[in-house]
Each structure stands twice: as structure tokens, then as C-alpha cells.
Amino acid sequence: MPKWLLLSLAAGALQAAVIRGVVVENQTGRPLARALVTVQPVAGTAGAPLSVRTNVYGAFEFPPLAPGAYLVTASRRAFATLQYGQKRWKAAGVPVILDEAGTVALSLRLPRFGSIAGTVVDENDVGLPEHEVMAYRNTRPPQLVTHAVTDDRGMYRLWGLEPGAYLVRTAAKKGDEDSYLPTFARETSRVEDARPIEVELDLQTDDVVVRPFPGRLSSVAGQALTSSQVPVTVTLVSDMGSQSTVSDSSGNFHFDSIGPGLYELYAQAPSDRRVGGGLQAAFLPLLVDRERAEAHLRLGPLADLQILVEDTQGQPVDFTLFQVMARRKDLSGDGKPETLRPNRGHVSLLPGRWDLALTPTAGYYVAKFSAIQSDNAGRDRADGWNEIAAAGGPLTVQFVLSPHPGVVRGAVTGANREPVAGAPVYLEPYDPAARKRLADLRVTRTDMQGKYRFYGLPPGDYRILGTFEYQSPDSAAMDAAAARSVKVEESRDVALDLELYVAQ
């Protein structure tokens, strides 16, 4: 007998709630075979997440489930994942609520991601083949999302794009006699003048033509000197991305076909031939404004970062009670966060700019951060990313943890004052005077009784919002939804009930 049946008989409850339905392609209504459908119980509903695949007719049915609330998602390769009940793209899914013998039949329509298509042409509107084209999110700096290469007709297609505003740009290209500079659609080299292109689901934005400027491209060449004769990995970074190359054994490297602008050069190599030896590195900002830019890097040992973590009494805190994350920052944006593993409080960092964040266990919050050697003397909100500059010398940072975090909790109710189960609640650390978000958004979902709880909070000003309208609202969205302000204090438990926000 299946285990779930035994357990539910023992609990006296009957598991007969049925979730079934069909998954189709949004644009055409055609069935999507072999799509993945997942049910996730909301906190308070018995059971674990479960997945099934649709059959050849796009139909699915879950085995009988415990009564409660479930979030249903459907996905299939090359389609955008859908949360059942989401009002629009990037809205949160609404849980399906079932009692003991409830049955629900769902129709899940999966949209396709958007795409941008067009042609790269020369001055006579003739297509240019084998020209690389990139799509960037229209942020500052622009964030590279995907790229494509033009075919023999000069046509390209950038696909898999989430809805939003994008910039399209061709890469530098060197021909036998002719070179083209990186150019934004339709015909500009400046990001400020680039025309943003709107992308929507299930839609292809056509005819995005780019006419790249012919022009002289530069080369960046130089030497990366190390103490040992090892090849050096050299990376050239701009606000549009990065490329890497490996030097020869004398440290000579070069990059060809580089457009003019501001760059950063990073170099890194093993200290010696032994496997497992240390690293040596260097960093150099570079302006490319003539045909040949020279750069000389001398690699040295990595910066030694000492991480001090103390409590409010000045006592060191056990390293097992928290995690330190770091992400490299360069012209092209923020890198991927990685977890640091300090050795007796020390860690080696490659040169450049870094963000550090400390994630304490429950019961603590990050009260203060300071970088000892610099002027950075403790900001107000240290619980997010804190920027430091590593330059080769020793560096010490200090985190102060306080064991008295605040708590915010309450219930989310709907229009008829009924509790809303599985509703997303968003808590934003917010500076009301500067009108700015200070640290990453915190997210949770209400349980079966409509209750939510945020804990481990640093004291300060926040805004809070309970709504299905978004999956990750930014400050402007919180404004538009008239999010409530809430003040968190040390060791205080703030009770705050929220009305579910529904956009008009």
C-alpha cells in the first residue's frame, strides 16, 4: 500500500483532492506533450512537491493529494514557465485551494519568450554575413543577455528574451580591408542615443536593422610580467562584456578588433608550475583611443583580506554561524556571487572591486560593516552588499553582528477580510528621505492561515507589500502599490496585518 495512503488513514484525513488539466501552447492552443507540471504545497498543507509530465494530448493528472493550497507551475523547453493564476508576466501565481474531495481542472497556456530579428547591412542596405549581434537589457551598465551571428543574408534572430526593453548592438568586426565599429541599432555608437527595443512574450520584434559604422579598430597589446614563466590569462572588460586570452610564455598578449572606449584589464596566473600553488594577479584601467594601445602589467600576489566578525560586545563570533559571500564588480557589471571560505579569517582576493555580504544564521543581523584601511567607516545598512577595493596590499574588513534582530509578522487578508493562503509578501529595506531601496528585497509566502513572518531583520525603515501582482517588485512598483511603511527595532516583534493589494 502506498505510504501516503497509510499516513493519511492514520491521520484520519482523506486524500482525494485531484488536480488535473491540460497544457497548451498559448499562441495556437496546440497541446504540449511531455511538459513538466509541478505542484508545491503551501506551508501548512501536507505533502511534498510532486511533478508529472503531460501525455501526448498535453493532459496531466496528479495522484490524489491532501486537501489544502497548492502552487502549480508548468514548463517545457523553449517556453516561459507559467505559474497557474498569474495575472501577467512576472506576477506571482495564485494557489489552487482544494478541500478533501475537491477536483480542479486547469488549463495552462504556456507563452513563448520574445525575440528580436533584423538585418545587419552595409551602406547600400546589402546584408553583411557572419556579423555578431548582441542583445543587452537596457540597464546601466547594459547587461548582456544573448547573442547571435548573421547568416549569409545578413539576417539575425535573438531569441529566448523575457519581456522588457533591450538594446541591440553589433560587435566589432575586422574584414580584410574593412573594419566595422561596434554599433547600436539603428546607427549609433553611443549607448545614450541607442534606441531601446520593446520585447513581449509570444512576439517577435522584426526589422531591427543595424548599419554598423566602418572605422578603424584598435589592438591592445602588451606584456604581463610574472615571476615565473607561466602563461597568463588576460581579460579585457568593457561596459558591454569581456573577452579573455592567454599570453605566451614571455607574457606577451594582444587583443584585436577592439572599439574605442574605456576598459579594464585583469591578469591572473598560477604562482608557479606546481599544481595547487597560489595565484598572482594584476589589474589596470585602460583607455583605448588610438590604433594601438599598450599595456604593461606586473603580476603580484593576491590581496590578503582579513575578515573580522564580532558581536556588539567586541567578542569574535564563531565562523560556523554565518556565511560570507563575495562578487567581483567590473565595468561589465556584477559578477556571480560566490561563497568565501576564509582560512583563519583570511582569504585571498583578485585585484579589483568587490562586493561583500555576510549572511548570519537566524538570531543575528549584520549591524555594521567597515573597511579598516579605507575611509569607508561603517554605513547605516550593512546587511546587503558592501563594496571594497582590493589592490594587492592587505585589507581588513569588520562585520559587527548583533544578536537582537527584529521581527515583522502578521496576516494578509483579502477584500472580505478572509485570510489569503500562499500570498507573496515583500519586505523592502527603504530610505524614505532618499527614496531608495537599501538592500535586497526579502520574500516569503503566507501559510494556510494567511500568516507570514520575517525574522533576523536589522533595525531600520522598511516597506511591506502583500500581493500576487508581482514576482519581484522594484521600488517603483512598491510605490504604485502604496506599500505600507514599517519601522523595525532591535528585539522588537512588530505585528502588522496587511490587505492584499490588487491592481485596478
Added chain:
Amino acid sequence: MWPSSRVISPRPESPSEPRPSGSGPNTSILACLLTVCSLHAAVVRGTVVEHQTGKFLARATVVVEPIAGTPGATVSMRTNISGLFEFSSLAPGTYVIKVSRPGFMPVEYGQKRWNSAGAPLFLDDSAPAFLAIRLPRWGAISGTVVDENEIGLPEHDVVAYRNTRPPQLVARSRSDDRGVYRISGLEPGAYLVRTAGAQYEEGAYLPTFGRESIPVENARLVDVLLDQQANNIDVRPFLGKLFSVSGVAIPDPPETPTKVTLATDMGRQTVNAAGIPAVFQFAGLAPGAFEIYAEAPANPDPAVKLQGAYLSSTLRDDVKGVSLTLSANSNLTFDVRGGLPRGLESGQVQFEARRKDLAGEGEIVAVKLVNGRAQLAPGRWEVRLLPPAGYYVSSFSGSGSYRSARARPDGWNEILVNAYGAFARFTLASGGSSLSGIVKDGANLAAGAPVYLEAWDPDSRQRLVELRTTRTDARGGYSFRDLAPGAYRVLATFEYRNPDSAVMDAANAPSLRIDAHSDLQRDLDLYVIP
């Protein structure tokens, strides 16, 4: 429809020569030679445009090549922003004009059809010649890979084959998120389209010919034309089980990164196996014959030495635990029997090699010999010797090759290199035979006419060595030198730029037998398709 290149200003006509009646090139060259030609410069100018739209093609390359007998060297230039070019200091004579631009089919001025040779142009100093040249684009095939509900299958490889038996792999492409694929750069002709087999999380699809056939017999033929895209060539692949081949590569030292390649009749895939152990895996494979080879640099001089391994087998189920121990001893001894002929230095004799596998032929590499030996990684290879002028390859023997009595040593010779090495022994003989003559077009001499010489086995009806090509000179004369003895066919025609054996058949190309150390004279009639 074939785009024609037109001469806008008329060529000068000599009163003493009759106009040619056939469709060959102009022959007032003879008139020029009979009178005293002044050494004023000949001028040729023109425009290059996109055939389909008439748009100017800037930066197209125009090459003007004199045929033998016309003074001067080959010159080239690029069209300007309006697609214009001008050559203004050419010696009067006969030239072949070739035009190209990336993304377009290259064109020889005066060619009749897409695969014809260009007709030479006579230029003198009386008036500039103006040419209007139209470049077409290669053909393309496009369609969608769909599942049983007509939903597109993303990231599914699609392969185009020429409709030969066995089908010849031409190009490969990958479907996008909508399942749409496009294969471009295709010559006109008949093709077969086949999905390559794909493994998704939710299941696997077998290689399937369009529209819905596993065996090639029921595959849909696709006709491809220049400047056109064959659309809606959809394929609905069958669901099935695909297999994987996995194992380890064992190089020395063990941390050397190794390249491992799998070859089937669907193409090649290469992966990097690094780490200890150097694991590799090829997934999503259909049952059938396959070959695996591995290559890595070897000590003491990784720039020169290499190590390799080779394995061939048939896939019927998952193959696990393949163990490729790389050997650095696969030295191939290249030997010229009897040593190099007197008067020749080793630098004058060049060897070339290319891999041969189920996916076809690999890239040609020049073989660098050190003390008569070179390193080739284990596997199937083809090797050839490029003799200097005055010599020809008269025999070949090599390891692992089954040589039929009919095989010709002056072309590519297949050998098998195993972990312990191999040998390739050539015999160089001096003073090959030659074939020469005059090509006539009716009563006139055909100047600048292409002549093709094919080494041909009349019994097996097969081409044995790569085609040799030349063009006649200003007096219609051609010659081929340093020929190995054997059976040949020869054809003089403008109709084709690269005739295959079937074309030589259709044209009734005359057969001839060339004996050793002989000079054969053979005049030819210019072949014109009736």
C-alpha cells in the same frame, strides 16, 4: 534563371576574320596578332550588384587574370561604395574576370550557368569595356522540426545531404526555440534533409529524413535553386531510444587535456577530456557504425609531438567504459623508394595528409618530416606526395591499406595508422608523360578555354585522382605535364567549372591511354551542350 553578365560597349570587330558562329569566345585575338597591336593600355570597368535586388555591392573583389600568351600578372581590386571597379593599365589581350563577395556565389564573367566556366574577354585599347556583373546568393533550405502535435522542437540538429548513394553530408544547422532551422550556402541541386537525433530530458528522437522517414528510400527530395529558399521543409522525427558512448582517455602524463572526436555518417563531434580521470561522453547517438579518435600533445616537445588513440565499432546499445590509451609512438615513416632522385632536395618534395572517417574527409595538413618521419595520430588517413616539376609518383605502398591493382598512386592513398606507427612508401620517377594539343571551336581556335583531365578507370568506371584543370592559351593550345601513366579522359568545355564523372560521361569525353615517358598530342573539340 541564370543571371547574365552583359558587355555594354561592343567589342571591336576585325574585318578580316568572320564572326564566330558557335557560342564560343570572340576570336579577333588572331586579328590583333596579325596586325601590329599598339601597346596602349586596355581598360575594363564595370559594376557589381546583388542579382536579386540590383543593390550595389561595395567591397566586392574583382580579379582580372590574363590567359597564357597575354602579358602581365593577375591583378585585383575591390569595388567602391557604388559597386564600381576600373582596371586601366592592362596590356591588350585575353582575360578571365572573376568576381566574389562573402555571402554570395562567386562568378566568372561570361559563364553560362551557375557551374559553368567564364568566357574569356578580349580587351584592347580601342574603347574601354564595361561589364555589368550580377552576383546571386547560394540557395537555402528552411523548415521546422516538429513533434506529433506540430509543436517545434528546439535545439535539434538538422543535416542536409546531396541526393547521392550513399548520401553525402553537406551542411549542418540547429533549430531555434521555435524549432525552425535554416541551412544556407547550398549549390543548386537535389538534397535530402534529416534530423540528427536529439536527446531531451523528456525523451529522445531518432535521426529521421524529411518529412517522416527513417530509411533514406522514402526521404523527400528538396530542390534547391540559387537566390531561393526552399521553405516549409518540415521534419517530424520519430521518438525512440538513443544511446551514449562514454569512457576515459588515458594520456601520458595523466593531466594532459585531450581532444576526443566521435565520427558517424551524421558528422563529427569533439569534446575536451580533462582532469583525472579524463572522462568523455557522447550522448544522443543513433545505432550504427562509429569511430572515436583522441589526440593530445606529448612530451618532451608538445608543440611538435603528439599522442593519439583510435577505435572503430558499431553502436547497438549504450557503450560504457571505453578506454583510450594514447600512444606517442604512432610515427609514420614517409619514404621515397630508392631515395630522392639525384638533383632533388628534400624541401622540394611535399607530403600532405588528411583524416578519413565516416563523416568524410578531414582538412588537408602539410606533413612536416623530421628524418623521414612524421607523426600522425592513430586512425584512417589519406596521404599523397606532391612532386616537383619534372617528376611524377609512379607507385605507392602503405600499411593497412588494401590496394587494388587499379589504384593510382598519384592521388590520395588510404592508410591505417595504429599505435605503433605506419609507413608510406612512394616511388618518384622523373620525366612524366605529357598531353597537349589545340582546342577548336568549329573552325576557330578556342582561346582561354578550360580543359579538364580526369584519371579514369574504364572498367570500374570511377575517377581515381583529383581532376586537373588548365586553360588554353591565346592560340588555343593546352598542355598537361608530369603525368603518371594510365587511363584518362579529357574534356574541353566552358559548360562546367568542375565537371564530375557523370558530366564527363554525358559529354562523351574522349578516353586516352598515356604510356610512360611519352608525349601525347591530342586536339580537342570544344564541347557545347546541344
